[in-house]
Amino acid sequence: MPRLVRFSSAAPIKIDPATWPRDEQGNLKVLSICGCGISAKFPFCDGAHKACKAEDAGCTYTYDIPTRTVQSVTPGTGDVPATDGQREG
Secondary structure (H helix, E strand, O other), X not given: XXXXXXXXXXXXXXXXXXXXXXXXXXXXXXXXXXXXXOOOOOOEOOOHHHHHOOOOOOEEEEEEOOOOEEEEEEEOOOOOOOOOOEEOO
């Protein structure tokens, strides 16, 4: 169930540990990194991956990031070239 995610920047995404959330005792909380590519808080997970549960493993999906709706489904092997950079959307 691959997804096409458009990346438009060749720059790194900087994650500053000083801005990580902390609990009441000041301990760092666990941060989850987005693996689905459709998080509104990318590169962090916001639970958007739940929208991907019904995907067919043999298709490639393109999502509208703000609405988390499927824009297109392409049947096939699901082989998609990797991309780098910052995601658009």
